[in-house]
Amino acid sequence: MYNTVEMAVIVSRTVPLLTEEQRTIYDRIMLAVSAGQGELIFLDAPGGTGKTFLISLILAKIRSNNGIALAVASSGIAATLLDGGRTAHSAFKLPLNIQNNPDAVCNIKKQSSLATVLKLCQIIIWDECTMAHKHSLEALDRTLKDIRNNDKLFGGTLLLLSGDFRQTLPVIPRSTYTDEINACLKSSRLWHNVEKVQLKVNMRVQMLQDPSAETFSKQLLDIGDGKVALHENTGCIKLLTDFCTIINSQDELIDQIFPDIHIQYLNLEWLAAVA
Ligand SMILES: Nc1ncnc2c1ncn2[C@@H]1O[C@H](COP(=O)(O)OP(=O)(O)OP(=O)(O)O)[C@@H](O)[C@H]1O
Numbered sequence: 343m344y345n346t347v348e349m350a351v352i353v354s355r356t357v358p359l360l361t362e363e364q365r366t367i368y369d370r371i372m373l374a375v376s377a378g379q380g381e382l383i384f385l386d387a388p389g390g391t392g393k394t395f396l397i398s399l400i401l402a403k404i405r406s407n408n409g410i411a412l413a414v415a416s417s418g419i420a421a422t423l424l425d426g427g428r429t430a431h432s433a434f435k436l437p438l439n440i441q442n443n444p445d446a447v448c449n450i451k452k453q454s455s456l457a458t459v460l461k462l463c464q465i466i467i468w469d470e471c472t473m474a475h476k477h478s479l480e481a482l483d484r485t486l487k488d489i490r491n492n493d494k495l496f497g498g499t500l501l502l503l504s505g506d507f508r509q510t511l512p513v514i515p516r517s518t519y520t521d522e523i524n525a526c527l528k529s530s531r532l533w534h535n536v537e538k539v540q541l542k543v544n545m546r547v548q549m550l551q552d553p554s555a556e557t558f559s560k561q562l563l564d565i566g567d568g569k570v571a572l573h574e575n576t577g578c579i580k581l582l583t584d585f586c587t588i589i590n591s592q593d594e595l596i597d598q599i600f601p602d603i604h605i606q607y608l609n610l611e612w613l614a615a616v617a
Contacts, residue, residue, distance in 0.1 A: 344405040344406075344426075346405065346406050346407070346408055349402045349403075349405045349406035350402075350406040352398075352399070352402040352406075353399065353402050353403050353406050356395075356398075356399045356402070357399070360396075360399075361392070361543060361545070363540075363541055363542065363543060364392055364395070364396050364541065366539075367385065367396060367539045367541065368396060368399060368400065370383075370539060371383065371400055371465075371502060372400070372403065374465075374500050375404060375409075375464050375465055375500060378464070378498075378500075379498065379500075380492075380494050380495060380496055380497070380498035380499050380500055380501075381495075381500050381501070381537065382495060382496065382501050382503070382532065382535045382536050382537065383500075383501070383502050383503070383536070383537050383538075383539060384471070384502075384503045384504070384536045384537070384538045384539070385397075385502060385503065385504035385505075385539055385540075385541065386505075386506065386507075386538055386539070386540045386541070387504060387505070387506060387540070387541040388506050388508065388541075388542075388544070388559075388562070388563060388566070389506065389509070389544075389546075389559075389562065390544045390545055390546035390547065390559060391541035391542065391543060391544055391545060392541060392543075392545040393469070393504055393541060394423050394424070394469075395545070396541070397413070397424060397467055397469065397502075397504060398424065398425060400465070400467065400502070401413055401424065401425055401426070401467065402425070404464050404465060409463075409464045410459060410462050410463040410464060411463065411464060411465050411466075411467065412426075412433065412459070412460075412463050412465070412466045412467065413425065413426055413427040413428070413467045413469070414427065414428055414429065414430040414433045414434070414466070414467070414468050414469070415427055415428075415429060415430065415468070415469040415470045416429070416430055416468070416469070416470040416471060416472075416473035416474045416505075417429065417470055417473060419613060419614075419617045420469050420470040420617065421469075422610050422613050422614040422617060423469075423614055423617060424467070424469060427469075430468060430474060430478060431478075434448045434450070434478075434481070434482055434485070435448050435449040435450050435456070436448055436449075436478050436481055436482075437449065437481070440475050440477045440478050440481065441475050441477060441512075441514055441525060443477060443481075444477055444480070445484075446477050446478075446480070446481040446484075447481050447484050447485050447488070448481055448482060448485040450485055450489065452488065452489055457489045460485075460486060460489050460490075460499070461489055461490055463499065464500065465499075465500045465501075465502060466496075466499055466500070466501050466502070467502045467504065468501065468502070468503050468504070469504050469505065470504075470505045470510075471503035471504060471505045471527060472505035472506060472507045472509060472510065472511060472526065472527065473505070473510050473511065473512055473513070474512060474527060475512045475514075475525050475526075476525060476526060476527050476529055476530035476532075476533075477525075479503075479527055479530055479532060480530060480531070480532060482496065482501075483495065483496050483497075483532060486499050495532070495535055503527070503536070506566070507526070507528065507566075508562075508563070508565070508566020508567065509566070511523070511525070511526045512525040512526055544556070544559045546559070547559050557584070558585070558586075561582065561585050565579065599616065600616055
């Protein structure tokens with residue numbers, strides 16, 4: 343249970359801060375929540391555009407009215423950034439070998455308390471959805487139809503997917519590039535139902551007023567949008583020397599991003615801060 347007063351305070355503090363594009367999306371989502379008809383919306387948001395900021399507000403708004411809003415993410419680290427966030431696998435009890443199971447369903451009994459929550463919830467927000475295997479989303483669709491006895495998409499549940507396809511796609515061990523494309527949500531039969539909304543303004547750049555943050559965010563977008571030429575033999579791109587700190591091994595990468603992880607790995611606040 344959430345404290346509705348605390349949630350309302352978050353809402354009244356945050357709404358006046360929204361930028362115009364954040365406000366438009368916030369209003370669109372809240373309209374879909376009130377309509378209660380179930381929709382599939384994809385929030386396309388490159389890093390730093392305020393996706394977490396906006397999602398946190400939507401969660402707080404629904405919870406301030408005693409409504410149920412579920413927040414899941416494809417990775418544990420992204421789940422730590424959302425209030426009450428869980429990984430999609432654990433929240434929906436998805437089967438472990440989902441990539442080999444095109445007809446999968448979630449392991450949720452119709453009479454269970456989780457099924458009741460899924461029946462009553464006003465929105466499901468799935469962050470970092472671009473990392474999810476399409477079978478996971480399809481399993482959720484089948485399960486919600488069954489639990490809600492409703493043949494509409496996701497049994498009439500409002501689903502907000504968020505993420506950035508320029509970043510990480512599903513990770514499939516020993517797979518080819520084509521396997522990853524086939525596995526991603528855009529290849530799902532459900533994807534044509536998606537309404538896309540977009541955040542474009544990088545709030546980190548805007549708030550920090552830092553020209554190097556602006557250059558970095560532009561370079562990142564150019565790579566994600568395929569504007570940087572591929573090396574003809576290797577198919578790799580060459581990173582500019584001013585792009586980031588280049589390291590030599592996976593261990594060094596972990597050390598730089600998560601220093602002291604062997605001590606801090608149970609400290610959720612620390613994990614969320616460095617995520
Ligand atoms: N309208 C706003 N007013 C004030 N601060 C904002 C606003 N929108 C975003 N921010 C701040 O900008 C920063 C980036 O926002 P946020 O973390 O939500 O971005 P994101 O899209 O989730 O980024 P990433 O995917 O890289 O984690 C945060 O510090 C957030 O608090």
